[in-house]
Amino acid sequence: MTSDPPAKLPRAPVAPALCANLPEEWTDLLASWGEPRYRALQVFRWIHKRGVMDPEQMSDLPKSLRARLAEAGLCPPLAVSQVLASQDGTHKLLLQLRDGRSIESVLIPRGSPASEGSYAAQPETGVEAGALPPVTQCISSQVGCAMACTFCASGIAGLKRNLDAGEIIAQVLLGRAQLEGQGRLAGVVLMGMGEPLHNYDAVARVLRLLSHPEGIGMSLRRVTLSTSGLVDGIDRLAKDFGGHVALAVSLHAADDATRSQIMPINKRHPLSELMAALRRYPVPPHRFLTIEYTLIRGINDSMRDAALLARTLRGLRVKVNLIPMNPVAGTALQAPDPATVDAFQEALIAHGLDVFVRRQRGDDIAAACGQLALLGEARKVKNPFAVVE
Numbered sequence: 001m002t003s004d005p006p007a008k009l010p011r012a013p014v015a016p017a018l019c020a021n022l023p024e025e026w027t028d029l030l031a032s033w034g035e036p037r038y039r040a041l042q043v044f045r046w047i048h049k050r051g052v053m054d055p056e057q058m059s060d061l062p063k064s065l066r067a068r069l070a071e072a073g074l075c076p077p078l079a080v081s082q083v084l085a086s087q088d089g090t091h092k093l094l095l096q097l098r099d100g101r102s103i104e105s106v107l108i109p110r111g112s113p114a115s116e117g118s119y120a121a122q123p124e125t126g127v128e129a130g131a132l133p134p135v136t137q138c139i140s141s142q143v144g145c146a147m148a149c150t151f152c153a154s155g156i157a158g159l160k161r162n163l164d165a166g167e168i169i170a171q172v173l174l175g176r177a178q179l180e181g182q183g184r185l186a187g188v189v190l191m192g193m194g195e196p197l198h199n200y201d202a203v204a205r206v207l208r209l210l211s212h213p214e215g216i217g218m219s220l221r222r223v224t225l226s227t228s229g230l231v232d233g234i235d236r237l238a239k240d241f242g243g244h245v246a247l248a249v250s251l252h253a254a255d256d257a258t259r260s261q262i263m264p265i266n267k268r269h270p271l272s273e274l275m276a277a278l279r280r281y282p283v284p285p286h287r288f289l290t291i292e293y294t295l296i297r298g299i300n301d302s303m304r305d306a307a308l309l310a311r312t313l314r315g316l317r318v319k320v321n322l323i324p325m326n327p328v329a330g331t332a333l334q335a336p337d338p339a340t341v342d343a344f345q346e347a348l349i350a351h352g353l354d355v356f357v358r359r360q361r362g363d364d365i366a367a368a369c370g371q372l373a374l375l376g377e378a379r380k381v382k383n384p385f386a387v388v389e
């Protein structure tokens with residue numbers, strides 16, 4: 001496993017991802033088939049408003065067009081193979097891709113212990129009385145991850161391949177369907193398997209799809225992207241989306257030696273570069289950057305680490321999420337004891353920082369990043385596509 005992303009990435013095997021077409025792309029494609037313009041929005045709405053990716057079910061389209069769409073490859077790019085409910089209210093979806101690989105996504109009800117932290121703290125406005133309870137969905141952007149963070153199941157597994165935009169947006173469509181009148185999809189966090197900025201083009205397309213008013217229609221303010229610190233990607237995101245996407249940064253250490261030890265990406269983009277990029281990121285008024293800090297016993301949990309962290313973050317509008325290390329198979333790293341977590345939090349608060357401790361979410365369902373998908377590969381779950389391939 002290398003510390004830097006490989007120059008050439010493995011390509012997603014399913015192309016083109018028609019369910020990731022934007023309306024104007026549908027217009028061009030359908031016009032080339034001799035279809036009227038209005039069909040483009042019809043198809044787009046079926047996919048993104050109603051979550052239907054199987055053309056056969058698009059009942060108000062002519063049969064000939066449904067057949068043509070199927071022939072062109074429009075189909076669900078992934079399927080739910082397992083749903084695990086945790087006692088803390090989170091639901092973890094194990095999703096199977098058409099090449100047999102597994103990824104995961106988590107539905108996190110607001111107000112559950114697992115929702116504490118930045119993305120749950122962004123205020124909601126304009127919500128009708130009696131609306132269904134809000135749920136945040138955590139989605140994956142890659143199969144595995146190239147960043148090789150030592151405390152992370154996906155990092156230990158390494159990068160298998162990028163997800164294409166269809167495979168990413170389909171997680172949201174299937175997650176929303178899972179809520180089935182019991183919850184309302186109120187936010188999306190790109191915090192599952194993978195480094196989203198390492199798969200920038202697909203992720204940027206997904207951001208456009210998520211926020212399209214004819215589709216899911218989610219404000220980008222409700223979307224949080226979590227990065228390990230790819231500086232060029234942070235700048236690109238700022239340029240393309242003007243700071244509207246909430247940014248969460250996995251910092252996990254405030255000195256280069258420790259950070260490089262647990263996050264090899266730090267050798268490529270040391271803290272000075274990363275912090276400069278965060279200072280450039282155009283955070284809108286009344287919003288904040290989220291700093292993720294996994295507390296690992298004996299590595300980054302001392303009072304000196306807390307003081308260094310406070311100094312590093314000085315002058316930035318941030319909230320800090322402290323995450324006691326989730327146990328991960330294949331590593332001996334452990335969480336500090338609760339008293340150390342409390343002392344670390346208090347030390348940061350004393351420096352004037354907003355600090356949450358994120359409870360270990362879904363311990364009973366292997367909810368740490370990448371663990372369920374890895375278990376799924378190990379268990380060789382039944383391929384839900386077997387009947388259609």
Ligand code: SF4
Pocket residue numbers: 145146147148149152153154155156192193194195227228250369
């Ligand atoms: S913590 Fe995030 S960036 Fe690091 S290896 Fe895991 S998925 Fe990749």
